[in-house]
Amino acid sequence: MSGERASWPLYEVFVRPRRGLNHVHVGSLHAADDRMALLAARDLYTRRNEGVSLWVVRSDAITASSPDEQDPFFAPSGDKVYRHPTFYPIPEDVPHI
């Protein structure tokens, strides 16, 4: 009854809310091809002028890091406080810094 739809790939949808902003992930949908995904994304995610530009990307084309947010993958940045401006004490009377 619905086997033909089960084979439709999943797409992730990204919307640029207005010029000057990044595309942001808003959700996903199934479609038979890229064109249909784009039309469905318009109908589903921009019914109220939520966007001026849409990206649809096949979910299986995305490579992701491990789900674990404590992952050692991100460890290299964990101990480098000197990358932040607040690491450097500057006297309060120094202007414009």
Place this chain on the structure above:
Amino acid sequence: MEASAEAQSRFEAVVANEQRVEPRDWMPDAYRATLVRQIAQHAHSEIIGMQPEGNWLTRAPSLRRKAILLAKAQDEAGHGLYLYAAAETLGVDRAELTEKLIDGRQKYSSIFNYPTLTFADVGVIGWLVDGAAICNQVPLCRCSYGPYARAMVRICKEESFHQRQGYELLMTLMAGTEGQRRMVQDAVDRWWWPSLMMFGPPDGASPNSERSMAWRIKRHSNDELRQRFVDMTVPQAEILGVTLPDPALAWNEERGSWDFGEPDWSELMQVIKGQGPCNAQRIDRRRAAHEDGAWVREAASAYAAKHGRKGSAQ
């Protein structure tokens, strides 16, 4: 998946610290199963929820009302799809959920098994049914499962239009003829108690509530939400000029809330079991729409097979 003690305690810490559980995180099987059941039931409710009002689409009294009603039905389709997408992040397939709805293995909100007898019902559904849905849904924006919470944020923004258009429709009718006012009162009389039942059985008879609250899927008990809805709605009814059909309705100074009567829980159980006025009709309609749409899905698949992944985008 086998739970390591570490994974289990990390899950509990995420929930306890008001962080969000995300799709690829480890989660207890019962948490996943509860979410699948709840999100699927919620999605089905949005999809079936198009039918009672859809009944009036071709007979709306003006082009303005027709455009509004069409936009509302489109939103409900959209809400259903946001929710199916959220359910799919838990590892289920939307086609499978649709089949479970059609063959009765999964439920939808009992409210949609009542008929819409007059156009005033369209207004009362917006005011009371969508009003009750908003009470239920706003706390879900803080649900511990990220994709569900995010879908609810989008849905709640759109529901506000649904409730306001309903109330405005009723104000228009109330400013009309005596017959139109009677029509509104009749619709309120029929929808008030089913709306109160939307919050589910009383707390003592709601077996899954406690665990869902511990998991921060659910934030308030059924009875708390029902009380909140009554307190919000009574002043709206007064301004509208309708009477809520409950003789026990009285302001309780001490509680700072409205006392109200007990809904007929046996009626709710009947409707949930499939004995409501429109259960069979709703599922038949859903099945017919699914089967009648098969050729569209087949054509889209055939087109994609012929033209490749890009379709006609370029």
